[in-house]
Amino acid sequence: GALTALIPDRAAPGIGPADGYHPADYLVYYARHSLRFDVPSARFWEAAAAYARTPDDLVSLGRAAEDRWRLRHASKLYLKAAEAGDMRALGALAKMREVAGDAMGAEQAACQAATAGDTGPLRALAKAREESGNITDADRLHRFAAEAGDTSAQIEQARLRAVAEDYDEAERIYQQATQSGGAGDVIAALLGLAQLREAAGDRGEAKRLRAQADYINFAPIALWLKQRIEEDAGLTDPDDALSAGDLEDLAFVEEEAGNRAVAEQLYRQATAAGSIDASLHHAQMLEQTGNRLRAERIALQTAKNGDTSALIAVADIRQKTGDTGGAMRLYRRAWELGDADALWNLARLEEAAGNRDEAKSLYLQTADAAGSVFGLWELARMQEEAGDRAGAERVAGRAVESGDVGALGHLARMRAEIGDRASAERLARQAVDAGDTSALRDLTRTLDTDPRWRQIWRYGLEADGRVSDPWW
Helix, strand or coil, rough: CCCCCEECCCCCCCCCCCCCEECCCCHHHHHHCCCCCCCCCCHHHHHHHHHHCCCCHHHHHHHHHHHCCHHHHHHHHHHHHHHHCCCCHHHHHHHHHHCCCCCCHHHHHHHHHHHHCHHHHHHHHHHHHHHHCCCCHHHHHHHHHHHHCHHHHHHHHHHHHHHHCCCHHHHHHHHHHHHHCHHHHHHHHHHHHHHHHHHHHHHHHHHHHHHHHHHHCCHHHHHHHEEEEHHHHCCCCCHCCCCCHHHHHHHHHHHHCCCCHHHHHHHHHHHCCCCCCCCHHHHHHHHHCCCCCHHHHHHHHHHCCCCCCEEEHHHHHHHHHHHHHHHHHHHHHHCCCCCHHHHHHHHHHHCCCCCHHHHHHHHHHHHHHHHCCHHHHHHHHHHHHHCCCCCCCHHHHHHHHHCCCCCHHHHHHHHHCCCCCHHHHHHHHHHHHHCCCHHHHHHHHHHCCHHHHHHHHCCEEEECCCEECCCC
């Protein structure tokens, strides 16, 4: 049939006629590749906030605006989404308003989310306040989240009470948490209580509390031992056998306890039961304890079966322990067995050995053979370090053409490190216009004494690229 620019669809529930449209795939592809640096005008964002059909559309458009650091428009879109009943927008709105200096607006959004059942924004806001040195606000916000049923926030509140030397209140809150949380929260609360008892000089009670936490943490061991006894007595139904994941967890616990023979047996059982990672951990344990031949044999067998992770892990250990030749041999073997990412590790070692031409060739192969943009990042870095700035930008441009805008940000950070702020800003702005804010964030932190950059960080950019004024 004939190509059409718009595809009819329906957002309303039930069967019925189309009530809207979405662009055809070929237009989406064209826009992503040919218009990636073109930021829509203010009129587009305003129309989107006014006429978007669903809360999902509003949230998606809000993220697109935020990704381009158009915070004024992102805020409006998230607010509209929240008003339409989508509570996901409230977390993003709370974070954005906190950065912009609207502390009250940030709290209102986070509290709304908590009322709707999501205390995550409150905890995130409390963490941000603590990091900025506002412990009083952090304590208060954790309390709000705890009152909404968040035991993790309750534990954070107890920790802050202890930091403030209000030990009685900290102990009371920790005790509450041991009665209301899941296993992870109970363990954290018990360890918090143990720290309080230790600080008070009661080492016996601290030891008891830590043992209680260990019992909860290592309860699967007791289950395994009980099952082994029942198996030996013929009492266990085969359907009750531990899963591959349980066996792997037990093996790790035994390894940490120094019982390597038992750990090895469990890793074998977990592998036989279908665990993907058991061979990886088994090979790592053998390599770290000097059984290099056995470690390599297990890793190679696993790689031949289609999983090269154990082979890469053994190679990583050899690299860290100074066996560069052994590491390079295993990385190359992993590449021959189909792991294109191993080339990247091999290239790094060739570069470290001073073989720059070979390293460049390998980085290029990672891009050609595996589509890995990280190889292009490293190639751009090498070009930049060699003084070929135009060549570095060409390589970054190739990464962008492959769909990864991050290479521009990577190059922007390098330019900032050598003091070329103008070039760094140019590249960072290109990246942010295409939806990658990482370099802009990093530059803002580096240049936080510059009022203009502080304004960019807090209020973002207008659609046309001008620095925004306060918008809340």
